[in-house]
Every structure is written in C-alpha cells, then in structure tokens.
Amino acid sequence: MKFCCLERMKDKINTFSSFGDTGNGGITRLSLSKEAIAARAEFKKRMEALGAVVVTDDLANMYATIEGDEDLPAIMSGSHLDSVVKGGNYDGVLGVLTAMEAAETIVRDHIPHRHPITVVVWTNEEGARFEPAMMSSGVICGKFDKDTMLRSEAKDIPGYTFKDALLESGFMGDIGNRMSPEKYIASIELHAEQGPVLYEENRDIGIVSGVVGMVNYEFRVKGQADHAGTTPMKYRKDALYAAAQALEYLYTELGKLDEELVYTIGKIAAYPNIHTIIPEEVRMTIDSRHKSPEVLKQVISVIENVPEKLSGCTVEAVREWDRKTVDFDKRLVSFVETSADKLGYSSKRMYSGAGHDSQYICELVPTAMIFVPSDKGHSHCELEYTPLENCLKGANVLLNTILEIDRISN
Amino acid sequence: MKFCCLERMKDKINTFSSFGDTGNGGITRLSLSKEAIAARAEFKKRMEALGAVVVTDDLANMYATIEGDEDLPAIMSGSHLDSVVKGGNYDGVLGVLTAMEAAETIVRDHIPHRHPITVVVWTNEEGARFEPAMMSSGVICGKFDKDTMLRSEAKDIPGYTFKDALLESGFMGDIGNRMSPEKYIASIELHAEQGPVLYEENRDIGIVSGVVGMVNYEFRVKGQADHAGTTPMKYRKDALYAAAQALEYLYTELGKLDEELVYTIGKIAAYPNIHTIIPEEVRMTIDSRHKSPEVLKQVISVIENVPEKLSGCTVEAVREWDRKTVDFDKRLVSFVETSADKLGYSSKRMYSGAGHDSQYICELVPTAMIFVPSDKGHSHCELEYTPLENCLKGANVLLNTILEIDRISN
Structure with missing residues (x-):
C-alpha cells in the first residue's frame, strides 16, 4: 500500500x-x-x-x-x-x-x-x-x-x-x-x-x-381566512391546523416504511400569516429519499393518499420533481x-x-x-x-x- | 317606537x-x-x-x-x-x-x-x-x-x-x-x-x-438544521415536526376548555425554510380570547405547560401581550x-x-x-x-x- x-x-x-x-x-x-x-x-x-x-x-x-x-x-x-x-x-x-x-x-x-x-x-x-x-x-x-x-x-x-x-x-x-x-x-x-x-x-x-433517488411534492392546504377573535371554533376552516394534521399523517405513515428512508418538510408558508387571522392557505414541501425504487413508490403512495379533506380544508399534493x-x-x-x-x-x-x-x-x-x-x-x-x-x-x-x-x- | x-x-x-x-x-x-x-x-x-x-x-x-x-x-x-x-x-x-x-x-x-x-x-x-x-x-x-x-x-x-x-x-x-x-x-x-x-x-x-379579553404568545421551537438527504431520521431535531406536535397539543388541550373560547395560530415561520434542509427553528404565534378571566387563566396554564422538549427540540412560550x-x-x-x-x-x-x-x-x-x-x-x-x-x-x-x-x- x-x-x-x-x-x-x-x-x-x-x-x-x-x-x-x-x-x-x-x-x-x-x-x-x-x-x-x-x-x-x-x-x-x-x-x-x-x-x-x-x-x-x-x-x-x-x-x-x-x-x-x-x-x-x-x-x-x-x-x-x-x-x-x-x-x-x-x-x-x-x-x-x-x-x-x-x-x-x-x-x-x-x-x-x-x-x-x-x-x-x-x-x-x-x-x-x-x-x-x-x-x-x-x-x-x-x-x-x-x-x-x-x-x-x-x-x-x-x-x-x-x-x-x-x-x-x-x-x-x-x-x-x-x-x-x-x-x-x-x-x-x-x-x-x-x-x-x-x-x-x-x-x-x-x-x-x-x-439515492428522491421525490419532491408541494402540499397546498386551502381553508378560509376569518377573524381570530370573532369566529367560533366550530365555524372555522383553519389551513394551518389542517396542515399540521397532514404533517402528522405523513410522518406517521412514512415512519412505517424502511428505516433508511428520510423525509423532510423543510419549507412552510401560511397566508395571510397575520396573528389575528385564521390561515386561509398553507403550502409546504416534502423531500423524501431512498435508494430503492420500490420504497420510493410506497412514499409516493403515502403522499398521494394524504386525506383530501382535513378539518374542513382541502389538501392537494402536487408532484414537483424527482430523481432516480x-x-x-x-x-x-x-x-x-x-x-x-x-x-x-x-x-x-x-x-x-x-x-x-x-x-x-x-x-x-x-x-x-x-x-x-x-x-x-x-x-x-x-x-x-x-x-x-x-x-x-x-x-x-x-x-x-x-x-x-x-x-x-x- | x-x-x-x-x-x-x-x-x-x-x-x-x-x-x-x-x-x-x-x-x-x-x-x-x-x-x-x-x-x-x-x-x-x-x-x-x-x-x-x-x-x-x-x-x-x-x-x-x-x-x-x-x-x-x-x-x-x-x-x-x-x-x-x-x-x-x-x-x-x-x-x-x-x-x-x-x-x-x-x-x-x-x-x-x-x-x-x-x-x-x-x-x-x-x-x-x-x-x-x-x-x-x-x-x-x-x-x-x-x-x-x-x-x-x-x-x-x-x-x-x-x-x-x-x-x-x-x-x-x-x-x-x-x-x-x-x-x-x-x-x-x-x-x-x-x-x-x-x-x-x-x-x-x-x-x-x-x-373579550385576550392573551398572545409566541412559541419558539429550536432544533438542528441538517441536510434533508444525508441525516437519518433517528439523528434529527426537526423544529417543524416539533412545532406541529406543539400545535396539536395546544388545540387538544384548549379544545377541552369552554366552548366559547377561541384560539388561533395565525402566523408561522420556519428557518432556514429551504426544502432540502431540516428546519432549525420555528416561530409561531397564538391568539386566544374569552370573556372570562378564569378561562383565560386556564389558557395561560395550557400554553405555559406546553412540553419543553418535543422530538429532541426545545419549546419556549413567550408572552407577548394581553388585554383584559x-x-x-x-x-x-x-x-x-x-x-x-x-x-x-x-x-x-x-x-x-x-x-x-x-x-x-x-x-x-x-x-x-x-x-x-x-x-x-x-x-x-x-x-x-x-x-x-x-x-x-x-x-x-x-x-x-x-x-x-x-x-x-x-
């Protein structure tokens, strides 16, 4: 040597x-x-x-x-x-x-x-x-x-x-x-x-x-902006609350897949993002990586099966890009x-x-x-x-x- | 008349x-x-x-x-x-x-x-x-x-x-x-x-x-920024995941209080907010309102008892302002x-x-x-x-x- x-x-x-x-x-x-x-x-x-x-x-x-x-x-x-x-x-x-x-x-x-x-x-x-x-x-x-x-x-x-x-x-x-x-x-x-x-x-x-290969999606969660002080909880469509539920769903379901899988929600934005307004819309990204195409297929299945309705809000998963x-x-x-x-x-x-x-x-x-x-x-x-x-x-x-x-x- | x-x-x-x-x-x-x-x-x-x-x-x-x-x-x-x-x-x-x-x-x-x-x-x-x-x-x-x-x-x-x-x-x-x-x-x-x-x-x-009276807090959740692709899940301190857990905790606990209580997390920001980086820090506000000072005391108790550690991250509740x-x-x-x-x-x-x-x-x-x-x-x-x-x-x-x-x- x-x-x-x-x-x-x-x-x-x-x-x-x-x-x-x-x-x-x-x-x-x-x-x-x-x-x-x-x-x-x-x-x-x-x-x-x-x-x-x-x-x-x-x-x-x-x-x-x-x-x-x-x-x-x-x-x-x-x-x-x-x-x-x-x-x-x-x-x-x-x-x-x-x-x-x-x-x-x-x-x-x-x-x-x-x-x-x-x-x-x-x-x-x-x-x-x-x-x-x-x-x-x-x-x-x-x-x-x-x-x-x-x-x-x-x-x-x-x-x-x-x-x-x-x-x-x-x-x-x-x-x-x-x-x-x-x-x-x-x-x-x-x-x-x-x-x-x-x-x-x-x-x-x-x-x-x-x-490793990767998949990237953006989630778009849409609710209804209303006044934080005047809107009783039962009438709300809170996009941030729904986004947190979507995040919890994703982490729980992805956590059941292969232990080498990684997944990250790195970016989040709420609109209008004012402390006295119930969030109307939240966007967040997910990046997930694994060497096996089979596991990435399972990831895509989890992401695309995120509930379409959460707490009165709509949840949409938009595929952004991926890499083999x-x-x-x-x-x-x-x-x-x-x-x-x-x-x-x-x-x-x-x-x-x-x-x-x-x-x-x-x-x-x-x-x-x-x-x-x-x-x-x-x-x-x-x-x-x-x-x-x-x-x-x-x-x-x-x-x-x-x-x-x-x-x-x- | x-x-x-x-x-x-x-x-x-x-x-x-x-x-x-x-x-x-x-x-x-x-x-x-x-x-x-x-x-x-x-x-x-x-x-x-x-x-x-x-x-x-x-x-x-x-x-x-x-x-x-x-x-x-x-x-x-x-x-x-x-x-x-x-x-x-x-x-x-x-x-x-x-x-x-x-x-x-x-x-x-x-x-x-x-x-x-x-x-x-x-x-x-x-x-x-x-x-x-x-x-x-x-x-x-x-x-x-x-x-x-x-x-x-x-x-x-x-x-x-x-x-x-x-x-x-x-x-x-x-x-x-x-x-x-x-x-x-x-x-x-x-x-x-x-x-x-x-x-x-x-x-x-x-x-x-x-x-109604109100209380306003800011939550500061601190984790560790790391690469989304190279950091196995077990080594992560993901501030956004911890923030979602804190949000879930707050909504669950506040949901047990008086039905006229309102509470809103209207504003959230993640740092560095890049889709390939695990969030290092998340800040989010909470605004909660009720006519009864007793109920607002219970709200403060819930907020201040948010777990100090969630998923390896620290969670701090900072009182911003309130109104009787x-x-x-x-x-x-x-x-x-x-x-x-x-x-x-x-x-x-x-x-x-x-x-x-x-x-x-x-x-x-x-x-x-x-x-x-x-x-x-x-x-x-x-x-x-x-x-x-x-x-x-x-x-x-x-x-x-x-x-x-x-x-x-x-």
Missing part, C-alpha cells in the same frame, strides 16, 4: 481555507467569485509545479493531467472548489485536495503508473450563486442546456450571468477539452459525508454505492472497499443522500465515490469539519484505488 | 360606498387618505344640512352635534370611516351612517329630545395605514402617547407621518373639542359583527356586553336589549371578539354597542355584507336606545 503525507495534506487544507475565509472558521467562495478564482490559480500553480498540464473546457472545468507511462486514457479524480455562503473548509474542496495529494505522492514517490492521472475541478457544483447545482457536470452529461445555463443570473449581482462570470474568470477554455468516455476510464470523487452516519458509527471511510437512484460502477466501488480494507480502515457501504457531480459523470465514465466523516454531521456551515487524520485516510484510500485501477485497466 | 327610513339608509350606504370604491364590491379608504377625506366632507355636509354644529379635535375626530331641548350633556353615537386595504362597505362606516340616520330621523320627525345628540367619527380605527389600531380613541382615553402616535409612519408613503396626514387633512381642530365625561353621558356604537354567529343563528341584533375583558355599561346594554325586544327583533347577548373604539371610550363615558349580522361572517374583505333590512333594524335599535337614554338620564 502507498501512503500520502500528513504534513502536505495539512498545508493544502490550510492554504485553501484562506480563499474566502469568513473569519469564523468557514469560507464564502461562490462559484467564479474572486475568492474562487484565487483558489483556482493556486490549484493551477501547484499542479503545474508537479509537472501537470492544466487545461480548461468551455465551462471552466479544470483538468490537470500528469502523464502516464503508456498511451492510455486517464484516471480522473477531483470535485469542486466553490462553496455556499458561510460554508465550510471541506465540502468539495477536500475532493480536489486529496486528489492533488494523491497525484503529488505519485510524482514525488516516483510511483509507476501506466495511465495518465487527471485532477479535475468542476465549476459551480453548489448552485449557490448561479442555479442549478451541479451545473457544469450536468451540461457535459446532457442534463442541462448550455445556453439556458449561460443565462443563469447571479444571486449576488442582479443581471450578471454565468456567461459574464465565465468570460471574466480567465478560465474559460475549449469545448474540446471536456471530459469524455474516450479520454477517461474511471472517475473517483472523494467528499465529506455531509451527514452524521460515519461520525456516529465511528467509521473511517464511506464506500459510496450510489446516490444512481448506482456507481460496481467494480470501482469494490476497489474502494478493498483499498480501505487493506489499509486497515473501518468502513461502511452507503448511498449518498446528497447530490454530487459524480451522479452525472457516472453516465459517461465508470465512477465511484469515497466519503470521509463529517464531524457531528455538520455541513454547509462554518462548523463543517473533518479531522486531518480522516482526510489523510481518505487520501490514502483514493491513492490506492487509483493505483489499483491503473494496475487492472487497459 | 320610532323608525328610521329604509330609502335614506340605502342612499347613505350607496353614497359612502363610492369613497374609495375598488370596483369589486369593496373599498380601500385608508385613514386620512383622499378617499377618507372625501367621506369626511360628505359627512360634514350632510350633518350641517341637518342643522348640526360640526367640530373636530386635535386628532381630527369629528363631532356633529344637534342641539337638545335642555342644557344637558350629549348622547353620542358613531364609529369610524376608514377601512383596511380592500375592505368592505360596512365595517365602521355603518356605525356612522346609522347614527346619522338616527339623528336625521329625530330632526325630520321632530322627535323631542332633551339631550344634544352627537354623531362622531373616530380617526384611524383600523391602524391599516398608521399603526396601531384604535389610535385616536386610545390617545383620548390615555392608552397611547400622542407624540408617539404623531410619529407613526404611513405604510403606503415612506417617511410620511400621522402628523403630516393630520396637518394636510384640513380636519385637525382644537384639543378642547375632545370627548370628555363632562360633555357626554353615553356612547352607543353600532358595528357589523365581523363574525358568523348572528348570521348562522339567524338573529337580527347582537347585544354586545363587552369586548372590557364590560360595557350594564344599564345601557339593557336599553339596547329592551329596544330590540320592543321592536320585535330577535337578538343575542354576546361579547365582541374584535377590538373597537368603544373598548377605550367606555373608560370615560358609559358605553354600549349594537351588532348587526355579517353575511357568512365575512369581514375586512370586499365580500363584507350586511343586508339593507338588517342595517335598518340596527338603526332602529340605535334610535330607540338613544331616545330611551334621553328619557331616563339627566
């Missing part, structure tokens, strides 16, 4: 934490902002210092490639450098830094490798500045229309589009540089779990089998698991509950992901933290997985 | 419905707006045509007085001419129009009366343009500080204050003209019920015994009831669930109120409606109550 360097890993994390530092332990590094461009420049400088050739494609995705010993397609690894507002120092960037560290170890330790190794930076994974999330991998993999994406407006500057940001960034390159199946035989993305499972179960490594479960490449997943085992790290097979660029990339190139623990499950906040030794363990699993792919593949 | 005139009542309602007509069956006549000023001018013109002397006080409250046969304090009746945005043609204005009609009947029919009769228009009852509601009667009765009120800013024009509106209105008069106990022996206010009770029970007249039950003058209330009875109208003794100028006025001058039905209970909306014959019945009760006070009092 080969090993990355703790000191170098620490230096990478510390250096990149300075780009967009909020002063409160986290970063704000919105896609293609000046902070993100500073991070990209550092990435380019460091990769070129290792002897990599760095190119960008038309969406400013960066590909830093170290030559292989043979004329073969490359093995790629990486993630994103952008963050949400007041995000942490691990989400995304850790996947880039561990890939850099794996590449640096290969170069410095003169580890023979037949395939080129490409460290990649995906543009605008978060969608926190320009919607949607996973924009650039989505365009490359045919999920989104490029022209529509170019018109996406920045949330921080009215009228300023993704295209404007691309043109100003200095990182827009040639469409011919895009990732494609001819150029790459495998993609491995390391990421912080963004949930509490590895932390709570005290595991070193998450072996990510895929990304994505399964990663079984062979690559097993390489990740074998590497973790051989390194003596505890691990757990799991599905990702969150979305990642890998869920699109896997449609073009065989893909797997590696998770490292998120301290107390915190994510997308300044408290986000993965201990250095866990980052290093992740880098070691990544390095050895890359080398195993290199050994086996043609 | 004496009787008002249906045709004149109809003309008054139609004429005043034109000031601020929305074109959809209602009015927008914010306090001291040009529409409200047009209504005031019409009021002044009509009352002067009847021989009344019209004066205003420093808050632009209008007092139109018809002389009595003796040198005695006056009997007053009236309400307000301002409305909420997209309000109806009855709330407030009907109390002014029925008082005008009672006065007109007295004048035209040469009904002898020992006391002067004053028809009054209270400024800014709704608080829809300048907060708070019942502002001018509140200042006169010592509830609000006048200077603070003068600085109240218009919701429709930034920086424009109640003082600016008063000065521009042409209706600001002398502080010496304010209502006071020396000048008035009684005040009777007619108002639409603004609730469904008279309509549902098919009664002509509400004999208003007082205004106001009881109107028992003798005047009985005069209203006797008048309704003698006129052969069905009636019901009730407390007002909504606030009215009379709840302040009654602290200076013996007061009672008369309710007429609100069609289907609609209020503060363009659907607000009271059939003409019910308006006339209300005017007749008002007229005969005034005459009874005149007969009995010194």
